[in-house]
Amino acid sequence: MNNILEIKNLNFAYEDKNILIDINLEVSKGSFTALIGKNGAGKSTLLNLILGNLKNFSGEIILFGDDINKNNHHADIAYISQNKSQGYKNFPTSVEESLRIHLSFLKKKDSVTKYLEMVGLLEHKNKALSELSGGQLQRLSLALALIKDARLILLDEPTASIDDEFAKEFFNLLKSFSKNEKTILLVSHDLSKVRDFADKTYEIKNGTLNLFRQGENRDA
Numbered sequence: 001m002n003n004i005l006e007i008k009n010l011n012f013a014y015e016d017k018n019i020l021i022d023i024n025l026e027v028s029k030g031s032f033t034a035l036i037g038k039n040g041a042g043k044s045t046l047l048n049l050i051l052g053n054l055k056n057f058s059g060e061i062i063l064f065g066d067d068i069n070k071n072n073h074h075a076d077i078a079y080i081s082q083n084k085s086q087g088y089k090n091f092p093t094s095v096e097e098s099l100r101i102h103l104s105f106l107k108k109k110d111s112v113t114k115y116l117e118m119v120g121l122l123e124h125k126n127k128a129l130s131e132l133s134g135g136q137l138q139r140l141s142l143a144l145a146l147i148k149d150a151r152l153i154l155l156d157e158p159t160a161s162i163d164d165e166f167a168k169e170f171f172n173l174l175k176s177f178s179k180n181e182k183t184i185l186l187v188s189h190d191l192s193k194v195r196d197f198a199d200k201t202y203e204i205k206n207g208t209l210n211l212f213r214q215g216e217n218r219d220a
């Protein structure tokens with residue numbers, strides 16, 4: 001199975017307001033796909049449909065070869081967003097300890113150091129979660145996704161409040177994971193940040209999804 005996600009003729013409306021119209025998308029294993037679109041275009045709605053959080057759609061969403069109405073594959077998916085990552089600040093623990101707790105919860109025997117190194121948090125391992133910056137919290141989220149061994153990582157505006165340099169580092173990290181068979185699907189309203197990293201970029205506009213071709217609209 002080369003396609004991790006297939007969306008066929010997807011339509012979704014909030015009450016009588018059409019948000020997504022006849023969306024088709026294929027996301028292949030190990031790819032880094034970006035979805036861009038202006039505020040309110042429907043990017044988060046699409047992610048929520050993929051996550052199985054919204055039910056009243058027509059068309060098909062196929063994850064890992066299964067219709068999501070039959071098997072939602074929650075165990076294989078990680079979802080990372082600014083809001084969720086900020087929430088980790090409330091846990092009164094350190095970076096290292098939080099990863100150790102997750103490993104133990106999932107009965108994994110891997111070393112915490114491996115994950116700290118993978119996401120570039122080794123030097124911050126003794127920091128309290130409440131002391132982490134936005135970018136460091138996103139890295140922590142990524143480490144948790146890796147510990148979970150999620151095959152598909154969905155990210156909603158992961159770099160919205162991170163400066164450009166951190167955002168670039170974070171995207172580079174995602175790119176390196178996609179080369180290692182993780183599949184990345186990321187939504188952003190900021191094309192300039194993602195365009196150098198994604199294998200494919202799609203734009204949601206007026207409810208429809210189309211492949212975005214570099215150079216067609218550099219200011220989108």
Ligand SMILES: Nc1ncnc2c1ncn2[C@@H]1O[C@H](COP(=O)(O)OP(=O)(O)OP(=O)(O)O)[C@@H](O)[C@H]1O
Nearest residue numbers: 014015019037038039040041042043044045046189
């Ligand atoms: N629960 C809801 N009920 C009704 N309308 C909603 C609901 N959630 C979102 N919408 C509307 O659906 C449209 C798409 O919202 P969505 O959050 O998917 O956009 P987005 O592209 O993620 O935007 P942003 O970049 O601002 O996060 C918007 O017009 C929004 O107001």
